[in-house]
Amino acid sequence: MTETEATPPTASHKRPLVAMRNVSKSFSSGTLALSEMSLTVQGGEFVSLLGPSGCGKSTALRIIAGLGDVTTGEIDWPSSRINSKGLPEGDISFVFQEPTLMPWQTVFGNVYLPLRLTGISKAAARENIMACLDMVGLKDFADAYPRELSGGMKMRVSIARALVTKPKLLLMDEPFAALDEITRQKLNDDVLRLWRETGITVIFVTHSVFESAYLSNRIVVMKARPGRVHADFPLVTSLDRGPLYRTSEEYRATCEKVSHSLMEAIGFPLADGMEMH
C-alpha cells in the first residue's frame, strides 16, 4: 500500500494556480537543495510538502514565494497578473516558522503592514484588519504588543497578517513547529476552517505525518540529498475533519499511508511485521 510513482491529482479543467517546472536550486556553497522538481497546484487545494529535514521543502516554498531565484527551471502563474519581479501581484502570502512580528508595532499595526506597504490608509484598512483579527479570534487584542501575547497568539497574528491582503495562495513554512501540541491542534483546526471558509489555496510545509494527514487534501512527500519529489497523492476523507476525525479509523489509516510513504523517502527499511493490512 505505497505509492512510489508520483501520481498527479485528478486533472482539473481549471487553469492551475502555480506550476513549478523542473526547478533546480543550488546554493553558493555548492549544495544542491532541489533537483528537477515539478509541482502543479490547482486553486483551492491544501497541499502539504512533507519530508525529512534537508529535503528542500522550505527551499521550494521560498522559491514559489519569490524569495531567492531558481538555478534552472521556471515557475509559472497561469491565472495571475504578474508584476515586474515575476511575482503574482498581491496573490501570495507567507507565514514563517517564527511569527516574525515587528515588536514595536501593536497587533493592529502588524496586520496593517501589508496594506500600509501598498499605500492604503489606516482608516480605509481598519475594517478589513478587524475582520481578519476576528477570523483568528484576536479582535480584543488589536492594541496589544507582540511581547504581551503567547506563542500561539503571535502565530495567529502572523496568520491574520497573511490573510489581510486576501491572497489566492497561502504559503506556510512549518508554522506550528515551535508550538505545544494542544495549541498546535487548535491552530490546525483554525487553519482548516479558514481554508474552508475562504476557499484559499494552501501550500503547507511540515515534517509531521499527523499534521499533514489531518490538514491536507494532497500530500507531496519529498526526499533529501538532493531534494526532490518522492510521492504525490491526494487524500480524500469521507468524514468532516474535526476533533472527532482525530480519533477515527480513517485518520489512522491515512496516517499509516502517509507514514509509509515518508519512511520510503527516508530509506527506512520496512520489516515484514510492520507491513500492515
Add this chain to the structure above:
Amino acid sequence: MSQTARPPSFLARNRETLLRIAIPILVVVCLVLLWQVLVTATGVPQYILPGPSAVAVALVKDWGTLSPALWVTTKITLSALALALVGGVGIAVFLVQSKWIETAFYPIAVILQVTPIVAIAPLILIYAPTTQVALLICAFLVAFFPILSNMVQGLKSVDHNLLNLFDLYGASRWQTLIYLKLPASLPYFMTGLRIGGGLSLIAAVVAEFAAGSAGAGSGLAFRLLEAQYRLNIPRLFAALILLSALGVVIFAITSFIAWLGLHRWHESSIRREN
C-alpha cells in the same frame, strides 16, 4: 474562601520607589556633611579645599559670571549633540546602502574617531571662522562616532525574516528603511544617544581647554581655568558643580527619551517578572 487580600497601603506599594529616591539622596547629603565637618575640623585654607558652604556662597555670588558661561557650554553641547545625531544617523543610513560604500567610507570615520580631539583642536581653530564654531566642530566629532557605529550596527541587525517579509510584499527601499530598519535600530540609536550626550559635554569642555578661549563669550571651561589662575577655588568648585549638573540633566533627558521610545516594546525597558 473568605480570605481576601487587603489592598496594600500607599507606603507599602511605593516602598521600593521611595527607597530608590531616598537612598542616593541620603548618601550625597552624608558625603557633603562629612566634607564640611572635615574642612572645619582640619582648618584647611579655602584656596586649597573650600567647604561646601563656601562653594554654595560662590555659586550664588558669582552667578552673574557663571550663568552666561553655563549657557554657552549648554548651547555648544546641545548643538553638537543635535548635529551628531543628524550626521550619525544620516551617514549610517548611507553606509549600509551597500557593502562597498561601507568599505570605502567607514575607515575615515574610524580615523576621525581614534585621533585624539585635543590633537586636532589647534588645526580646527585655524580653519574655523570663530572659536565657538571650532568648539562646536570638536564636540561634534567626538559625539558623532558612537551614534554612527551604534546605528550601523542597528541597521544591520534587522531580523532577516522581517526583511524577507518586506521583500515578499514588494516594499520599496524607502519603505523598508522607514517602517523596518529605523524602528528596529531604535534601541541601538538610544545607546548611541546616551553615550553621545555624555561625550559631547566632555568634548565641549576639553575643546575649550585646548582652544584657550577667553573673554565674555566663553564657556564654563574657561571660567574654571580662570578661577584656578586666580586661586579662587570656591568658584572653581562652583563651576565644576554646574558642569556635573549639566551632565546629569543631559543624562536624565537622554535616558527619558530612550524610555519613551522603548518602554512599550523593548526588553531593555521592561521590568522582568517571574
